[in-house]
Amino acid sequence: QVQLVESGGGLVQAGGSLRLSCEASGHTYTVWAMGWFRQAPGQEREFVAAITWLGGSTTYADSVKGRSTISRVNAINTVYLEMNSLKPEDTAVYYCAATRRAKFGQSDEDDYWGQGTQVTVSS
Secondary structure, three states: OEEEEEEOOEEEEOOOOEEEEEEEEEOHHHOOEEEEEEEOOOOOOEEEEEEEOOOOOEEEOOOOOOOEEEEEEHHHOEEEEEEOOOOHHHOEEEEEEEEOOOOOOOOHHHEEEOOOEEEEEEO
């Protein structure tokens, strides 16, 4: 099992920046990649960004590419999502996720989720 705890959400004005943190604990040695997803009210949860735990390869959703950076510090089992030039449409609950597979969504048993942290961007 892997436990994930997010922090860093809050209220920010449009054009501002925010950094989310996610600390993993438990069987972190089994993790292949970690990532961030978000869910706005009335919408499906969507992928935001991911990073492989060993190699540090990153992928981003088109909606945040160029405005966001995902990074990790293996020594403290923590992944970060820095978001810049925030827009009101970035408002959502942001979830940290970890997977033991090469991709998220391949197996519910191999994906782990945090409780989520609210990000609200005011116009």
